[in-house]
């Protein structure tokens with residue numbers, strides 16, 4: 304709130320048209336409670352203490368009597384608080400002394416019956432023996448205008464007794480309105496202005512300042528001192544608060560103060576205004592913790608990609624992709640190679656099986672939960688460089704999320720990003736083991752080529768057998784028979800050579816195709832594994848960060864309500 308707005312607010316308050324709506328105040332308090340609920344796990348306690356105190360205090364005050372208005376007389380030692388208290392009550396209730404300090408604990412005077420105010424006084428902490436009532440049959444209706452007033456005489460805030468100041472500070476936090484009692488000697492006191500009045504600048508509408516002991520000044524001097532006092536109040540940020548001259552010794556000089564108190568009591572607004580002012584102060588403090596909106600997708604693609612790169616490295620994705628490529632080649636050759644070579648190939652281990660990566664499609668989701676032991680790969684543990692790359696990219700996620708919002712959230716975001724770091728290696732390994740890397744299906748053409756290879760081999764073997772049989776027949780001198788010919792070439796020779804050459808040729812010609820297929824299988828495995836690993840990154844790193852960002856967004860929304868007036 305700027306100066307002009309403040310002046311306007313006080314003017315409206317003085318004109319009596321600045322009523323605080325109890326419902327709206329409750330809404331603002333509820334919003335503050337919401338703010339605390341969502342920020343509590345993430346923001347430092349120090350930033351939230353005042354808000355917590357206010358929520359608790361406001362809850363208690365609103366639950367207690369709203370028919371009473373608690374007004375405290377506060378001021379430095381010997382300014383005449385007790386004298387004013389007695390003069391207003393027209394009774395000698397609080398001892399007045401020449402020895403300083405005189406008043407050590409708060410005294411209370413209730414206009415009207417004491418009983419209904421007792422719970423309020425219990426809460427404020429005024430001892431029963433220091434509670435008085437100011438209304439008797441003798442008064443008639445003289446005091447009726449103040450009925451509902453609970454006037455407190457406070458100890459001195461600048462006391463040589465340390466306890467007095469603590470008591471004053473405690474009570475100033477609880478009362479609805481404060482009448483600051485200053486005297487002609489000490490009205491400019493630095494502690495009064497810096498440590499107290501300035502702290503009450505959000506409470507201008509529940510603040511009155513009286514220049515007491517005015518009977519000791521001439522009217523001209525009173526005016527001069529009052530003008531100077533008002534200047535100092537302006538400097539304190541308390542522009543426009545009522546400032547008046549009083550005297551405890553001359554009853555006529557209390558009329559203005561009495562009238563101000565009567566107005567306060569009649570309005571029944573001080574308690575609400577006090578809390579609204581407290582809310583303003585707290586909201587102003589909390590404003591530092593909230594900045595521009597942070598979209599939940601604040602963690603951008605580039606950062607997530609960097610994270611999944613690091614996670615993929617640490618999860619051994621490149622190794623599995625290479626193994627998938629190798630396995631494709633291995634299996635293709637074992638299925639489509641020259642049959643005599645296939646046996647040799649089959650003796651070599653399958654690269655995927657070596658890593659304990661299943662080629663089978665993973666079982667349905669329900670089945671792969673708890674009951675079934677989770678499969679594990681035998682990929683090597685990530686090395687130091689891979690681990691540190693993961694650490695760095697996790698920190699980068701937190702830093703990216705923290706960038707647009709106030710610094711105070713950074714530790715929470717960092718902690719959130721790292722909160723599940725310990726579970727990552729297992730989760731990654733499980734994800735790799737569970738991923739369908741697309742190696743289950745045997746391509747149709749492998750089978751077709753395999754059959755052809757067998758045909759060629761059978762042809763070659765048949766040709767060979769035939770030739771051998773022909774030699775044997777000739778060697779044994781049995782009647783020879785002519786081999787059928789295809790063109791100039793005898794059929795058995797054609798079968799043998801054709802079978803051999805076609806088989807070898809096919810094996811050689813298919814090599815580049817197998818290589819292309821293997822590379823594609825490797826890439827596909829890599830893509831699918833990356834998708835799984837990215838999912839793990841989202842669940843274990845990004846999701847906790849989003850939770851904090853979500854809390855930030857909710858806190859931001861709640862604070863807007865707290866700040867609304």
Ligand SMILES: Nc1nc2c(ncn2[C@@H]2O[C@H](COP(=O)(O)OP(=O)(O)OP(=O)(O)O)[C@@H](O)[C@H]2O)c(=O)[nH]1
Nearest residue numbers: 381382383384385386400404405406459516550551
């Ligand atoms: N002339 C004059 N003397 C006053 C007035 N008010 C208080 N006094 C005197 O100032 C002295 C201090 O008054 P108290 O009422 O005890 O002052 P206090 O602010 O309650 O002091 P502590 O309780 O010690 O903080 C007493 O001797 C009073 O008689 C006043 O309006 N006019």
Ligand SMILES: [Mg+2]
Nearest residue numbers: 384385405406
């Ligand atoms: Mg006193």
